[in-house]
Amino acid sequence: LPAAAAGEASPVGKVLQLLSDLQTKIISEGEEAAKTYTAFSEWCEERSKNVAYEIKTGKAEVAELKASIAAETAAISSLDAKLEDLAASTATNEADLKAASAIREREAKDFAASEKELSEIIDTLQRAIGILEREMQKTGSASFAQLQSASSVAEALGVLVQAATLSAADA
Known part of the structure; x- marks a missing residue:
């Protein structure tokens, strides 16, 4: 036993013990590194799948957005054309x-002038009719035929004035 105890305490035994401890430690660290590597590898693989999916989804989204942009560009062109048509139509309408x-x-001025003239004519005719009626009453000796004739003249003048009014309104 003392020799065994002495061998254990010898420097070679200590080196062997240190090497054995170092071997155990390195194996333990290697296993830990392998676990870490495996976890990191799985994370990288998962991340790679996610990035690939995002790229695929992004490309599909880009295609959809390009189609949408093309459609909206066509709509803008169409609306620009309609806007130009409406602007031209508005200018024409104005x-x-x-x-x-x-x-x-111009017609309102013409009508006002015609109306004034016809009103003056009607006023003149009404005064003339009034004068004729007074004169007829003064000369009680007027015959019935003369009275009818004067009445016909007044009616004819009234019809003439109305016809002139209608003609002026039509012009």
């Missing part, structure tokens, strides 16, 4: 409105 307003203004 020009037509301006022309119609000018015509209406």
Whole structure:
């Protein structure tokens, strides 16, 4: 036993013991590194799958967005064309409105002048009829035929004035 105890305490025994401990430690660290490597490898593989899926999804999304952009570009072109048509139509309508307003203004002035003239004529005729009626009453000796004739003249003048009014309104 003392020799065995002495062998254990010898420097070679200590070196063997240290090598044995080092071997156990290295094996343990190797197993730990293998576990870490396996976990890291699995994480890398999972991450690679996720990135590949994201790339695939991104490419599909890019294709959809390109199609959407093309459709919206076509819609914009169509709406631009409609806008140009509406602008041209609006300009035409404004020009037509301006022309119609000018015509209406001119016709309103013509009508006002005709109406004033016809009103003056009607007033003159009414005064003339009044004068004729007074004169007829003064000369009680007027015959029935003369009275009818004066009445016919007044009616004819009234019809003439109305016809002139209608003609002026039609113009």
